Amino acid sequence: MTESSSPGPVAPRLDRLGTPLALAGAAALAWAPFVVFKANRIASGDGRLFHAVLPAADSVGLTLILALVALVVIAARNARLRLIAALAGLAVVLAALAVAADRLTPAGDRIVRIAPGAGFWCLLIVLALLATDALARLRPSPAVRVLCLLGVAAVTYAVFAHGVFDNLSVMREYAVNASSFGREARQHVALALGSLGAAVAVGLPLGIVCHRVAKLRGVILQTLNLIQTIPSIALFGVLMVPLAALATACPPCAALGVSGIGAAPAAVALFLYALLPVVANTAVGLARVSPSVVEAARGMGLTDGQVLTRIELPLALPVIVTGVRIVLVQNIGLATIAALIGGGGFGTYVFQGVGQTAIDLVLLGAMPTIALAFSSAVVLDALVDAMQGDRS
Amino acid sequence: MIQVESLTKQYGASTVVDAVSMTVERGTMTVIVGTSGSGKSTLLRMINRLVEPTRGRVLIDGQDTASTPGYLLRRHIGYAIQGHGLFPHRSVADNIATVPRLLGWDAKRVRARVEELLRIFQLDPAEYADKLPAQLSGGQQQRVGVARALAAEPKVLLMDEPFGALDPIIRGKAQDDLREIQRRFGTTVVLVTHDMDEAFRLGDRVAVMSQGKLLQCGRPAELLTRPADPFVSRLTGTADRSLKLLSLTTAGEAAEPGSAEGPGVSAGASLRDVLAELVWRGATAAPVVRADGTPAGRLTLERVLARGRAI
Numbered sequence: 001m002t003e004s005s006s007p008g009p010v011a012p013r014l015d016r017l018g019t020p021l022a023l024a025g026a027a028a029l030a031w032a033p034f035v036v037f038k039a040n041r042i043a044s045g046d047g048r049l050f051h052a053v054l055p056a057a058d059s060v061g062l063t064l065i066l067a068l069v070a071l072v073v074i075a076a077r078n079a080r081l082r083l084i085a086a087l088a089g090l091a092v093v094l095a096a097l098a099v100a101a102d103r104l105t106p107a108g109d110r111i112v113r114i115a116p117g118a119g120f121w122c123l124l125i126v127l128a129l130l131a132t133d134a135l136a137r138l139r140p141s142p143a144v145r146v147l148c149l150l151g152v153a154a155v156t157y158a159v160f161a162h163g164v165f166d167n168l169s170v171m172r173e174y175a176v177n178a179s180s181f182g183r184e185a186r187q188h189v190a191l192a193l194g195s196l197g198a199a200v201a202v203g204l205p206l207g208i209v210c211h212r213v214a215k216l217r218g219v220i221l222q223t224l225n226l227i228q229t230i231p232s233i234a235l236f237g238v239l240m241v242p243l244a245a246l247a248t249a250c251p252p253c254a255a256l257g258v259s260g261i262g263a264a265p266a267a268v269a270l271f272l273y274a275l276l277p278v279v280a281n282t283a284v285g286l287a288r289v290s291p292s293v294v295e296a297a298r299g300m301g302l303t304d305g306q307v308l309t310r311i312e313l314p315l316a317l318p319v320i321v322t323g324v325r326i327v328l329v330q331n332i333g334l335a336t337i338a339a340l341i342g343g344g345g346f347g348t349y350v351f352q353g354v355g356q357t358a359i360d361l362v363l364l365g366a367m368p369t370i371a372l373a374f375s376s377a378v379v380l381d382a383l384v385d386a387m388q389g390d391r392s
Numbered sequence: 393m394i395q396v397e398s399l400t401k402q403y404g405a406s407t408v409v410d411a412v413s414m415t416v417e418r419g420t421m422t423v424i425v426g427t428s429g430s431g432k433s434t435l436l437r438m439i440n441r442l443v444e445p446t447r448g449r450v451l452i453d454g455q456d457t458a459s460t461p462g463y464l465l466r467r468h469i470g471y472a473i474q475g476h477g478l479f480p481h482r483s484v485a486d487n488i489a490t491v492p493r494l495l496g497w498d499a500k501r502v503r504a505r506v507e508e509l510l511r512i513f514q515l516d517p518a519e520y521a522d523k524l525p526a527q528l529s530g531g532q533q534q535r536v537g538v539a540r541a542l543a544a545e546p547k548v549l550l551m552d553e554p555f556g557a558l559d560p561i562i563r564g565k566a567q568d569d570l571r572e573i574q575r576r577f578g579t580t581v582v583l584v585t586h587d588m589d590e591a592f593r594l595g596d597r598v599a600v601m602s603q604g605k606l607l608q609c610g611r612p613a614e615l616l617t618r619p620a621d622p623f624v625s626r627l628t629g630t631a632d633r634s635l636k637l638l639s640l641t642t643a644g645e646a647a648e649p650g651s652a653e654g655p656g657v658s659a660g661a662s663l664r665d666v667l668a669e670l671v672w673r674g675a676t677a678a679p680v681v682r683a684d685g686t687p688a689g690r691l692t693l694e695r696v697l698a699r700g701r702a703i
Contacts, residue, residue: 290475290477292473292474292476292477293480296471296473298463298466299440299473301467301468301491306494314481315480
């Protein structure tokens with residue numbers, strides 16, 4: 001008989017996040033199609049389950065690894081171990097996708113499309129959530145977070161450069177559009193960063209004015225709020241007439257690329273949407289500087305300009321950079337719609353794909369946009385934390 | 393010397409400071425006391441022109457303060473405020489170095505001055521110079537605030553409720569330190585407070601303000617014995633005014649030649665403390681002893697009581 005009176009080992013506590021995610025992942029693995037097999041790029045295709053697309057031995061082995069991962073994220077409390085498990089799971093799922101694409105594609109065939117299925121996407125999201133959760137539990141310093149991002153970017157680049165996913169539908173679309181991809185990427189970044197730069201150059205002084213001149217504060221912020229409520233398509237329409245008129249009236253402007261459609265109205269619209277976060281955060285950041293600090297600075301003989309540049313702006317900087325972060329992520333997403341009026345960027349693929357009912361082409365535009373937005377959020381969050389860590 | 397001549401500040405129709413004239417002698421400490429809204433802070437802030445007067449003028453050592461641009465004037469007048477106003481993003485050393493750097497001192501002189509001030513304020517430069525204000529205790533922050541105000545060796549130091557944020561025990565120590573430093577540097581200090589005890593403890597002269605008007609400016613004993621206005625006696629409190637008066641004189645100052653039985657009382661103790669000691673002992677006299685142990689005469693109960701009488 002076992003010694004029922006002595007306290008046995010404590011039952012492992014089930015992780016509140018890991019358990020439901022592991023269950024969801026298991027369900028996706030068992031019942032949702034891992035890849036979709038399509039006879040051509042616009043055919044609707046039929047789903048294939050995980051165990052059906054891999055060689056039997058691989059399928060069993062990889063499933064066992066994923067089961068082990070599930071066990072770790074359900075029971076283990078060590079964040080480092082959980083991170084390793086989630087990353088291992090991601091590697092398994094991505095490798096399985098590459099192998100499945102290679103196996104299902106008949107040799108030399110350029111018509112058949114192998115697209116990631118709902119099961120793959122579910123597993124990807126589950127494992128990515130588990131990895132970010134584990135990373136957050138480790139509380140990495142801002143520098144470590146940026147290094148992690150660089151590491152992930154380097155691995156991603158190496159994998160794609162190596163052609164691991166070349167038989168996947170999205171990469172087939174890439175192969176067709178390879179010549180324009182770099183150009184659209186540059187255009188997308190130029191639209192997002194250019195309008196951000198202009199918004200900071202104009203918004204920072206406007207924010208300072210809002211802080212210093214109480215009467216103008218309401219007017220400026222109300223106007224910018226109003227602009228935010230205009231739908232982007234409507235804003236394009238509103239901008240089309242004056243910009244076209246400007247291009248006609250002023251040939252040098254036209255030579256610089258100003259016109260009723262194309263990149264110019266897109267950049268102006270992004271700039272207008274970007275103003276509110278920059279102006280509002282600058283004003284809020286300045287308002288949060290302790291009045292006694294400003295009083296002491298003035299009392300010691302700093303001029304108004306010195307109070308602004310040496311005391312108020314440095315102290316408001318974390319809040320201002322938070323505004324820049326909001327704008328950058330928002331702009332990277334919004335720049336997609338520039339393609340609607342011929343402004344270029346990744347949106348070009350999204351709208352072409354929608355037009356051709358080719359979901360793979362939509363993904364070719366959407367995935368780099370998401371990666372770009374996510375990366376800039378990580379970098380700027382790290383920057384804000386690094387600045388605030390200095391004085392807490 | 394600071395001469396304030398019929399200084400007035402009006403915001404719209406309301407007069408915050410109403411034709412105040414007073415003189416602060418060089419090397420003394422004047423405490424402006426009053427209830428909130430009495431205009432005492434505005435009066436102080438008009439001396440360094442953080443607030444521009446509506447009428448009247450201020451002379452420092454005979455020179456009209458209006459003849460210099462405000463920010464240049466303020467670099468030569470120390471300024472310390474409640475809650476210290478230290479720059480949270482700058483180290484202790486950089487905070488103290490603010491005005492010397494504005495005045496263009498060379499780096500070596502700035503560093504030497506910062507170290508000297510940290511030592512004077514009992515903060516080890518090696519340990520504290522590179523800390524950020526948030527890493528200091530409230531009392532240390534307050535000391536750095538005063539050190540920063542004194543950094544460029546100003547002849548005049550203005551203080552607005554500098555001890556308001558401190559707990560009573562640290563406040564007493566900070567007040568003693570300020571008195572000592574003020575004597576050591578011969579700085580002319582104008583300090584604003586709402587605390588009458590603080591005013592009596594620190595002020596060579598105390599100025600009482602109410603509703604923008606200066607009611608009386610005189611030695612603390614004068615305020616007790618010859619209040620110029622019922623408000624002054626209300627503010628100083630009448631119930632224990634004899635004891636307050638006794639607390640303004642030390643045993644050494646009041647001692648008479650002669651000797652007495654029993655243990656000695658310290659020459660630095662106030663007559664209030666000596667009275668309490670005599671009552672406690674049931675004695676009618678006690679010898680007075682200096683800090684170095686030498687006798688300084690004696691104090692009789694009768695002599696102490698005579699000092700607490702309205703003259």
